[in-house]
Amino acid sequence: MDPMKADNLIIGAGIIGLQLARKLQQDGQSVILIDQQAPGMGCSYGNAGILAFEEIIPLARSETLMALPQMMLDGLSPLSLNKRAIMANAPWFMKFTLAAKRKQVIRGTRTLANMMMAGTKSWHNTIENEGLSQHFKTNGLLRVFESNDQFYSEEGDRNTQQLEGVELDLLNPDEVRALNPHLTRTIKHGVLYKNSMHCLNPLAVSQQLFQNFMLAGGTFVKAPVSGFDKNPDNGAHYRFRALMDGPAGLLAPSNRMEKWNVAETDQFITDHLTQLNQDIGIIAQNLIITAGRASDSLLAPFGVSLPLMSERGYHQMLNGQHLDGFDIPISSAERGFLTTPMANGIRLAGTVEFTRPAFPPYWNRAALLGKQVTDLFPDLKIMDQPEQWFGDRPTLPDYLPALGAIPHHKGLFVATGHQHLGLTLSAVSADLMLGLIKQDAAPFELSALDPMRYS
Numbered sequence: 001m002d003p004m005k006a007d008n009l010i011i012g013a014g015i016i017g018l019q020l021a022r023k024l025q026q027d028g029q030s031v032i033l034i035d036q037q038a039p040g041m042g043c044s045y046g047n048a049g050i051l052a053f054e055e056i057i058p059l060a061r062s063e064t065l066m067a068l069p070q071m072m073l074d075g076l077s078p079l080s081l082n083k084r085a086i087m088a089n090a091p092w093f094m095k096f097t098l099a100a101k102r103k104q105v106i107r108g109t110r111t112l113a114n115m116m117m118a119g120t121k122s123w124h125n126t127i128e129n130e131g132l133s134q135h136f137k138t139n140g141l142l143r144v145f146e147s148n149d150q151f152y153s154e155e156g157d158r159n160t161q162q163l164e165g166v167e168l169d170l171l172n173p174d175e176v177r178a179l180n181p182h183l184t185r186t187i188k189h190g191v192l193y194k195n196s197m198h199c200l201n202p203l204a205v206s207q208q209l210f211q212n213f214m215l216a217g218g219t220f221v222k223a224p225v226s227g228f229d230k231n232p233d234n235g236a237h238y239r240f241r242a243l244m245d246g247p248a249g250l251l252a253p254s255n256r257m258e259k260w261n262v263a264e265t266d267q268f269i270t271d272h273l274t275q276l277n278q279d280i281g282i283i284a285q286n287l288i289i290t291a292g293r294a295s296d297s298l299l300a301p302f303g304v305s306l307p308l309m310s311e312r313g314y315h316q317m318l319n320g321q322h323l324d325g326f327d328i329p330i331s332s333a334e335r336g337f338l339t340t341p342m343a344n345g346i347r348l349a350g351t352v353e354f355t356r357p358a359f360p361p362y363w364n365r366a367a368l369l370g371k372q373v374t375d376l377f378p379d380l381k382i383m384d385q386p387e388q389w390f391g392d393r394p395t396l397p398d399y400l401p402a403l404g405a406i407p408h409h410k411g412l413f414v415a416t417g418h419q420h421l422g423l424t425l426s427a428v429s430a431d432l433m434l435g436l437i438k439q440d441a442a443p444f445e446l447s448a449l450d451p452m453r454y455s
């Protein structure tokens with residue numbers, strides 16, 4: 001069989017890879033997308049669904065460092081961290097400390113603020129162009145505070161946000177309860193971020209993007225990628241060949257897909273996959289790594305050092321639960337998790353655990369979300385066996401993504417490190433990556449996102 005050929009080969013069909021695949025197609029370029037599982041089933045599956053355009057200050061900063069000792073002692077803390085985790089990840093925490101210096105934070109804030117501003121517009125375009133409007137609500141995000149201390153400690157952040165154009169309203173307890181009558185009466189303050197949005201089903205968004213990708217002539221290969229050959233045809237045209245680590249299945253473009261129900265994507269893929277010989281050639285001019293937390297090992301053979309941490313988070317999905325008048329997602333400042341009204345029920349998502357991809361989940365962290373939410377919303381009922389999930393956020397020590405070209409390897413690119421903000425930043429990251437691939441002038445300074453900054 002002749003090798004499969006495309007302009008671009010993307011490894012990883014999470015929200016980052018899917019958005020980029022669509023932008024490349026819209027630019028008239030061909031794309032082969034490879035993932036070892038069905039699209040959208042990695043970290044992009046279970047997030048809190050917030051387009052958090054107000055999050056312009058990187059989490060690597062002195063306030064986070066100063067809060068760590070207290071969090072380490074508090075059993076209910078949203079952050080799970082102990083001495084062993086710090087010792088095991090000492091080099092990462094050293095880099096994190098350096099990134100928390102004032103000068104670095106200012107630079108990171110400038111970059112994120114630019115990304116959020118462009119990203120708001122970019123998401124609105126994506127929603128329109130990809131037919132995604134039924135999956136999003138534009139009700140904003142309500143951050144609630146149970147203590148004066150926490151509320152006033154975030155005053156500096158709010159000033160920075162407002163200086164960068166983030167629109168917010170400060171609310172008293174009555175105003176908070178008018179927006180959500182189910183909240184506990186212990187809420188002392190609220191901040192309404194008016195431009196934030198939320199998604200009613202993050203998986204459905206990935207699946208819709210994937211369906212659009214296939215209908216536009218894309219090719220999907222379901223297989224684990226173990227590495228790459230460079231210059232498979234002596235550099236004449238195609239520069240990269242993907243090597244598989246196990247059985248591969250091909251989903252080729254097909255007219256039958258017009259009848260494809262997006263909600264049945266997994267089944268559709270299973271029914272229509274053609275098994276491929278393991279050594280089938282898949283070759284492309286550009287190779288783009290969007291493999292989330294796994295991107296580091298795929299890039300290491302090219303001399304790229306990406307210190308990605310698995311910043312594990314959990315969710316509990318209260319399927320079938322809806323509360324009247326609960327239309328705005330709630331972010332609890334002290335408890336560090338989000339409660340999002342979604343299409344199928346209410347999702348509780350958040351917490352942070354520094355770990356490694358292979359480590360088994362610590363389901364008590366997901367159960368903790370259930371305990372916390374009933375304190376916040378006394379009307380909510382936690383079911384006996386709620387859907388529980390964990391995902392590994394791909395996080396670099398400076399809490400900024402890595403976007404761009406890898407020097408000395410023409411045609412090699414990466415887009416990863418989107419930490420807590422991958423859904424939010426996916427549309428703008430795809431726009432920026434398209435520009436970087438085409439070598440267009442950047443819309444703003446991108447040096448803070450240089451993928452070689454740790455190499």
Ligand SMILES: Cc1cc2nc3c(=O)[nH]c(=O)nc-3n(C[C@H](O)[C@H](O)[C@H](O)COP(=O)(O)OP(=O)(O)OC[C@H]3O[C@@H](n4cnc5c(N)ncnc54)[C@H](O)[C@@H]3O)c2cc1C
Binds near residue numbers: 016045298391
């Ligand atoms: C609890 C929680 C809540 C969150 N809430 C929000 C939120 O409200 N808003 C927000 O913006 N962000 C949120 N996030 C963050 C967001 O989910 C991530 O930043 C985002 O999903 C990362 O997307 P990705 O495409 O980089 O990675 P992924 O979705 O993990 O995709 C990577 C893909 O690469 C594939 N892959 C990896 N290695 C290989 C290989 N060798 N061969 C083939 N395929 C491979 C994987 O199978 C996977 O499908 C949250 C995260 C968590 C954990």
